[in-house]
Amino acid sequence: MIERARGQSARDCILVVDDNPESLRFLVDTLEAEGMDVLIARSGEATLDLLAHAAPDLILMDALMPGLSGLETTRRLKSDPATAHIPVIFMTGLTDPEHVVTALETGGVDYVRKPVVVGELLARIRVHLANARASYRSRLALDRAGRSLAAVGASGELLWCTPQAEALFRKLDPAWAADGRTLPQGIAPALVQLRSGAGPATIALTLAGIDIEIALADSDRSGEVLFKIAEVGEASKVELLLRQTDLTRREAEVLLWVSYGKTNRTVSEILGISPRTVNKHLEQVFRKLGVETRAAATAIAVKLISE
DSSP states (O other): OOOOTTTTOOSOEEEEEOSOHHHHHHHHHHHHHTTOEEEEESSHHHHHHHHTTOOOSEEEEESOOSSSOHHHHHHHHHTSTTTTTSOEEEEEOOOOHHHHHHHHHTTOSEEEESSOOHHHHHHHHHHHHHHHHHHHHHHHHHHHTTOOEEEEOTTSOEEEEOHHHHHHHHHHOGGGGGOTTSOOTTHHHHHHHHHHTOSOSEEEEEETTEEEEEEEEOOOSTTOEEEEEEEOSHHHHHHHHHHHSSOOHHHHHHHHHHHTTOOHHHHHHHHTSOHHHHHHHHHHHHHHHTOSSHHHHHHHHHHHHHO
16 A cells, blocks of 8 residues: 655645646645645646655545646546545536536545635535545454455446455456456456346356355445455465464364364364364364354354355
């Protein structure tokens, strides 16, 4: 993820994009008076260059500028997963409703008309900053929970994904790293089938010799299709247990096979260890999970693996 260019400041950072020096000066003074840090760019091209090195919390974008317009600049940053999450508020002097609709369709979250009314502008900024922070916290929680989730837009373009999903995408398609805006080959058709509702709730398929499962997940964001993707097989399930518990790898392996209903002797044969060693590992599993029985440990394992 791109780091902020403003050090460790906890203040909100706003990028103002406008080709008019007077408008820039007015907006910078207004925002700084509200305790915000401000970055500026005077063209669409300068905006894209700046976003390669800095990550503002919100962008105020002049919709119409010479060269790369604000509309086209926003289309480009919304097509890049590294910047797609940044809310964009358009500033426009046009009153044509079709122009406003076009601006919002590029990915903007809101718009204000010029000349800007300060109170209205600040109110809209605060609302969208709060929404962006809530969304960031939700995704951070998903990342830390080890969830392999991704979201696509109405046209199938990748909006965002957790690090776990990104790692699996790269494993499925090494060339995917060169174009993070699209999904690896074979995933999009499965999503189309899942969204149609004509078939199972989970689709299993093999891509690049790797067995995976894909299922839709609930999303509270309009225009976003959220899905879970996971590699299936014992090795991947052990990795899931390791990410979500304090177990050692051997303990996770023992727990996995016990969750399949295997006896200690069978587990010992599968893993090449003695039944007594299996039992010692299970004792540690019970202690770390805070349970006392195989059934309770199995219930926890099944829940963690299925998430």
